Amino acid sequence: MGQSQSVTVLYVDHGEGLGGAEHSLLILMRHLECGRFQAILACEKGPLAQAARSLALEVCEVNFPRLRGHPLALLRLWQSGWALASLAHQRRAAILHSNTMRASFSTALAARIGGRPMIWHARDLYGRGHIGGRWYPWLMSRLAHTIIANSHAVARTIPRADVRVIHNGIEVERFHPQLAPRVARAQLGLPETSVLVGTVGRMQPWKGHHVFLQAAYHVAEKLPDVHFLIVGGRVFEADANYEQQLRHMAHKLGIAQRVHFAGHQAEVAPWLAAMDVFVHCSAAEPFGLVVVEAMAAARPVVAFADGGVPEIVLNGETGMLVSPGDVLHMAEAIVTLAVDQALAQRMGGAGRKRAEVVFSATRYVRQIEDLYDEILSRAAYEGHPRRAYRR
Known part of the structure; x- marks a missing residue:
């Protein structure tokens, strides 16, 4: 397909923070096949817009309404939907691809207004203490043309049979195992011989x-x-006290002198390289992008066997999985890998290979590109009113 036949995809994300969903979206937009697809990002002014522009990606700033408890919520939703529909029409977008919950309602409305197919990229475990409960996936299952889930665990929370599971991918080459750990360890004041978890x-x-x-x-x-x-x-103001609580907890446990807080790091690869064992402690993790990054850095992983993590970590091969909430067995797994360097290196090497084969950016993007082609072919066959806008 030549440049004159490129397909425009409008990505929609409210962009309040810069988490795993946003990093995954930026990887997708950067690696789309040039000439076949043109990517445009619609998001609010903030960290995501800044990050996208720093990568020379096209950004259109829009506002997304907060729907909870606002008397004019429906009016604001209608306005944002029409604004997105207008943008899609102006840029001749063939597909609308929603990346976050808050943006999905406006995107769904815009898709209905303009007669364009919409993809809902589901990235949360709905119904497990999630703000949207079970009503959100139920509603989006009826509004979205196509649904992508970033893990089978997420797909199981969506009441629709045809959810397409596409695992997130990373730029594996950025996490080369041979990255020198000296810089990060020097900042912590640690010798290279110290075991760092x-x-x-x-x-x-x-x-x-x-x-x-x-x-x-x-x-x-x-x-x-x-x-x-x-x-x-911290990303959100509501979490401002959490780090202080952690520091207090470390003092109370008597380990404060051995616990180091590095804060936010734009590049985590050098810090992963400095570790001997990587630990992931979140429960109900929808996917776990940083777990893939740790594996790409050839670090053995210890994590809870919950959410999407078991789809990433092969227990006993690339790391050790323990029952959710089982802190004692998690500690035992950490001790095992900290003491047995040969085992840690073997698991780290296997993790690196798995990241290269299963979780590369190339594999991730190609699967989504294939899905775009499938959607456009189906739209053309069905006589979609706005089918397959090509530039």
């Missing part, structure tokens, strides 16, 4: 950093020379 994630309670400290306490009882690292900063 770490975790990476936003400063939010559901990410389980407090669980990591509980496990660290039990590990420290058995291995007095091990240090612990938490990489991540």
